[in-house]
Amino acid sequence: MSVWDEEWEDYELDKHDFEVWLDSINESGDPERDQEYYDKAMAEQMDAEMKQAEYPEVVVQSPNYTMTYSNN
Secondary structure: OOHHHHHOOOOOOOHHHHHHHHHHHOOOOOHHHHHHHHHHHHHHHHHHHHHHOOOOEEEEEOOOOEEEEEOO
């Protein structure tokens, strides 16, 4: 079973385009390692998204205290 069948069966993606992309990231060319390379690409994407995420901070100040909170 391919990664496409497991992950994307309900999505409106073109299977051919997905397989072409998967072949482009699979450096080994071994179809048995597709899942490994797919997982690696998704982890890298998640890491990039996490680094780009910004959480707004709110600072409340008074003469007696300062409080900072965020939605992190």
